[in-house]
Amino acid sequence: MKVVPTICPYCGAGCPLGIKVSNGEAIGIEYITDHPLTKGALCPKGNAALEILYHPNRIRSPMVRERGGWREIGWDEALELLARRLMEVKEKHGPDALGFLSSAKATNEENYLFQKMARLLGTNNVDHCARLCHSPSVVGLRKALGSGTMTNPIPDLANSRCIFILGSNFAENHPIVSRWVLEAKDRGAFVIVADPRYTPTAQLANLYLPLRPGTNIALLNGMMAVILREGLADFQFIAQRTKGFEALRASLSDFSVEKASEITGLNPADIVTAARAYARSEASAIIYCMGVTQHATGTDNVLACANLALMCGQVGRPGTGLFPLRGQNNVQGASDMGALADLLPGYVPTTDDGGRRRLASLWGREDLPPKPGLTVVEMMEAAIEGKIKAMYIMGENPAVSDPKAGDTLKALEKLEFLAVQDLFLTETAQLAHLVLPVACWAEKSGSYTSTERRVQWSEKAVEPQGVLSDLEIIGLLGKKIGLWDKTFSPEEVLREIGLAIPAYRGITPERLKASTEGIFWPCPDQSHPGTPILHRDRFLTPDGKANFYPVSHQPPKEEPSLNFPLIMTTGRMVAHYNSGALSRNILPLSRYAPSLWVEINPQDAEEMGLVEGERVRISSPRGEVEAMVRISEKVIPGLIFLPFHFPGVNFLTLKELDPEARIPAYKVSACRVEKGGSHGV
Amino acid sequence: MGYEVLVRPERCISCYACEVACAREHGGLSNVWVLPQGVPILCRHCQNAACLEVCYTGALEQRDGEVIFHREKCTGCELCLLACPFGAIGLDGKRAYKCDLCSHRRQEGLMPACALTCPAGAISYSCVADFSHRKRGIAGLSWAMGYERRGK
Numbered sequence: 001m002k003v004v005p006t007i008c009p010y011c012g013a014g015c016p017l018g019i020k021v022s023n024g025e026a027i028g029i030e031y032i033t034d035h036p037l038t039k040g041a042l043c044p045k046g047n048a049a050l051e052i053l054y055h056p057n058r059i060r061s062p063m064v065r066e067r068g069g070w071r072e073i074g075w076d077e078a079l080e081l082l083a084r085r086l087m088e089v090k091e092k093h094g095p096d097a098l099g100f101l102s103s104a105k106a107t108n109e110e111n112y113l114f115q116k117m118a119r120l121l122g123t124n125n126v127d128h129c130a131r132l133c134h135s136p137s138v139v140g141l142r143k144a145l146g147s148g149t150m151t152n153p154i155p156d157l158a159n160s161r162c163i164f165i166l167g168s169n170f171a172e173n174h175p176i177v178s179r180w181v182l183e184a185k186d187r188g189a190f191v192i193v194a195d196p197r198y199t200p201t202a203q204l205a206n207l208y209l210p211l212r213p214g215t216n217i218a219l220l221n222g223m224m225a226v227i228l229r230e231g232l233a234d235f236q237f238i239a240q241r242t243k244g245f246e247a248l249r250a251s252l253s254d255f256s257v258e259k260a261s262e263i264t265g266l267n268p269a270d271i272v273t274a275a276r277a278y279a280r281s282e283a284s285a286i287i288y289c290m291g292v293t294q295h296a297t298g299t300d301n302v303l304a305c306a307n308l309a310l311m312c313g314q315v316g317r318p319g320t321g322l323f324p325l326r327g328q329n330n331v332q333g334a335s336d337m338g339a340l341a342d343l344l345p346g347y348v349p350t351t352d353d354g355g356r357r358r359l360a361s362l363w364g365r366e367d368l369p370p371k372p373g374l375t376v377v378e379m380m381e382a383a384i385e386g387k388i389k390a391m392y393i394m395g396e397n398p399a400v401s402d403p404k405a406g407d408t409l410k411a412l413e414k415l416e417f418l419a420v421q422d423l424f425l426t427e428t429a430q431l432a433h434l435v436l437p438v439a440c441w442a443e444k445s446g447s448y449t450s451t452e453r454r455v456q457w458s459e460k461a462v463e464p465q466g467v468l469s470d471l472e473i474i475g476l477l478g479k480k481i482g483l484w485d486k487t488f489s490p491e492e493v494l495r496e497i498g499l500a501i502p503a504y505r506g507i508t509p510e511r512l513k514a515s516t517e518g519i520f521w522p523c524p525d526q527s528h529p530g531t532p533i534l535h536r537d538r539f540l541t542p543d544g545k546a547n548f549y550p551v552s553h554q555p556p557k558e559e560p561s562l563n564f565p566l567i568m569t570t571g572r573m574v575a576h577y578n579s580g581a582l583s584r585n586i587l588p589l590s591r592y593a594p595s596l597w598v599e600i601n602p603q604d605a606e607e608m609g610l611v612e613g614e615r616v617r618i619s620s621p622r623g624e625v626e627a628m629v630r631i632s633e634k635v636i637p638g639l640i641f642l643p644f645h646f647p648g649v650n651f652l653t654l655k656e657l658d659p660e661a662r663i664p665a666y667k668v669s670a671c672r673v674e675k676g677g678s679h680g681v
Numbered sequence: 682m683g684y685e686v687l688v689r690p691e692r693c694i695s696c697y698a699c700e701v702a703c704a705r706e707h708g709g710l711s712n713v714w715v716l717p718q719g720v721p722i723l724c725r726h727c728q729n730a731a732c733l734e735v736c737y738t739g740a741l742e743q744r745d746g747e748v749i750f751h752r753e754k755c756t757g758c759e760l761c762l763l764a765c766p767f768g769a770i771g772l773d774g775k776r777a778y779k780c781d782l783c784s785h786r787r788q789e790g791l792m793p794a795c796a797l798t799c800p801a802g803a804i805s806y807s808c809v810a811d812f813s814h815r816k817r818g819i820a821g822l823s824w825a826m827g828y829e830r831r832g833k
Contacts (some may be wrong), residue, residue: 028705031797033800043696044697047698047705171696175698178694574695576698588701
């Protein structure tokens with residue numbers, strides 16, 4: 001028996017997961033105790049991960065959809081069909097009639113090769129679900145600090161004296177973060193949680209701020225107004241390391257804690273306490289997540305967080321910084337690899353002629369398409385309009401995860417050709433013309449980049465049965481199309497990534513395999529130890545200075561109305577994972593919540609005459625879904641909460657996009673709740 | 682001093698990792714129960730164990746500070762389950778079941794799964810003296826700093 005070190009396939013924390021292998025079969029998991037992040041810990045999903053490996057619902061053969069149902073075909077026929085259909089569409093309608101969704105679950109190597117394929121075919125229509133979670137961080141933090149990533153490692157939170165948590169429920173979604181926040185708290189740190197819902201994370205707070213949904217900027221600006229009024233800003237830091245402070249100060253001159261209180265619904269004294277605690281502490285950190293980003297003002301929300309951190313000089317030292325927690329095991333890596341419609345590997349804009357041509361020459365081309373491609377939601381709109389004719393989706397489930405998902409179903413059904421590559425026959429795969437089964441994390445090797453920018457190697461534990469890895473499939477497909485003349489090992493691709501992305505230059509397969517704790521990028525050369533803390537002496541902006549961008553509160557795109565009097569917000573729960581493809585059919589997890597539920601405040605429940613466990617119909621102007629009532633004071637009156645892991649929730653959500661990051665405004669929708677689902681009480 | 686599974690409920694985030702891990706290690710049945718309020722309940726291996734007092738077949742035995750359960754001697758009378766002040770004994774068909782401190786893991790030199798897996802550090806496998814020493818330090822610091830504690 002041996003224990004093979006892999007990286008957990010669920011959230012973005014990047015916890016190591018040992019797989020016990022005997023005679024080529026995985027027989028159990030083992031905790032890896034020498035890792036600095038986890039010390040052996042795993043959340044319930046990590047503990048259940050092995051269920052994915054031998055799950056009876058795994059697809060084991062390529063399949064085509066025919067009138068009578070699914071027909072299994074051989075790998076050669078499947079790849080032939082995929083290559084032929086993609087090329088037919090390209091020749092008939094041009095490369096921009098193709099759409100590619102890459103995967104935050106796949107390795108760095110797979111994402112790199114996937115976007116390379118799309119771009120060599122002549123289109124930038126390649127994107128992935130980072131668009132739906134942290135694109136405002138990529139855009140906003142890049143503008144402010146020069147990098148959209150987390151500034152400090154998770155265990156460094158133990159050095160914080162004040163931790164301000166905004167719109168993040170890490171206790172359920174990144175449970176390992178709790179360990180380090182609690183460690184800081186044991187050492188006397190003051191913990192503030194702002195969230196409209198009293199989550200398990202809020203239970204850890206010294207100060208809980210139940211702000212109204214969609215009012216982050218008002219809270220942050222209110223705190224900054226207090227900090228300026230009381231002279232708590234770090235003026236030395238502002239003078240030496242930032243630009244644009246005067247504009248920010250001017251923008252806040254007519255804002256006050258009273259106005260913030262009016263908009264957020266918070267007690268003004270609590271806003272003052274939060275502001276003082278954050279500004280005065282020797283080391284303060286901000287943790288934020290989807291409650292900040294998934295708004296039509298997502299980029300502005302992120303900028304407001306950056307403004308607060310910069311104003312107080314709380315960046316670039318241990319215990320400080322910004323922590324935009326990523327939700328998928330490789331969403332950071334997929335973004336680094338350029339699986340984004342507007343950014344090439346290493347965050348080079350497609351419109352940057354010099355950077356683009358440098359990459360093109362590495363790929364043996366003269367140039368690549370300069371026009372930014374369509375993003376996740378825009379691709380679906382283009383499909384409805386008939387501009388995108390064929391899509392190739394690797395390991396994503398937009399039929400469940402897209403906003404206003406009713407439109408996504410229409411879009412996918414309208415495509416001339418849809419190929420989906422996944423572990424299971426997901427809601428999206430069921431609409432495909434061709435389904436390709438893939439190896440799961442334990443059946444392949446490669447590197448993943450965690451939310452901390454920690455790049456780690458995951459070993460293959462067992463041989464795949466009947467399936468190929470994403471990397472093998474893309475390699476074979478590219479060979480069939482004639483983009484390259486061989487297939488690639490993960491090691492080969494990682495070496496090319498080192499050539500393409502300066503921050504990965506020093507990260508080699510050999511170094512990663514020899515390391516138990518991975519390497520933090522930027523790592524400019526092979527003797528460089530990596531960079532756990534960013535922005536220590538200079539920011540990653542071209543001139544090394546951070547930028548203030550004044551922002552002001554905008555009301556959410558949709559307000560409650562007579563017909564839709566409640567506000568609906570969505571989020572996650574600990575036992576489930578994203579679109580549910582990796583949890584709804586995993587019994588040790590799904591038994592905690594086999595079906596969709598809705599949280600309603602007791603006051604609202606009483607007015608509507610609802611009882612615990614009753615089935616209700618929830619509708620918004622865009623669609624409806626049924627759920628089981630959970631009466632709870634976790635949500636304030638007028639607000640309902642739905643976990644988005646179940647199909648249908650996103651039929652209700654809003655497709656309004658943030659103008660810069662193109663993220664949909666998932667977090668606030670108007671809705672109504674009616675008694676009696678179709679199954680009765 | 683012997684090692685025990687010790688709990689800091691104020692750290693529990695109700696993530697159920699211990700339940701999922703325990704069930705995996707014990708053939709699908711978890712010997713630990715997490716309450717939604719954030720308290721993991723499991724056998725305390727009492728020094729004066731009520732379950733042991735009422736067991737008339739000798740299926741429960743105290744050895745080296747542990748309450749050990751011999752499944753083959755259990756008649757399923759449920760007296761131990763009634764006696765346990767914590768509700769930390771379950772019934773699986775006709776026999777009782779309870780925490781065995783992952784005896785199969787300890788034989789291989791590994792810690793009990795719940796203590797290792799707990800992401801929040803609410804469950805630890807440590808000795809009482811160290812545990813109390815740490816808690817005194819935290820309480821003292823909090824007292825000295827005078828922070829108002831709300832919620833947990």
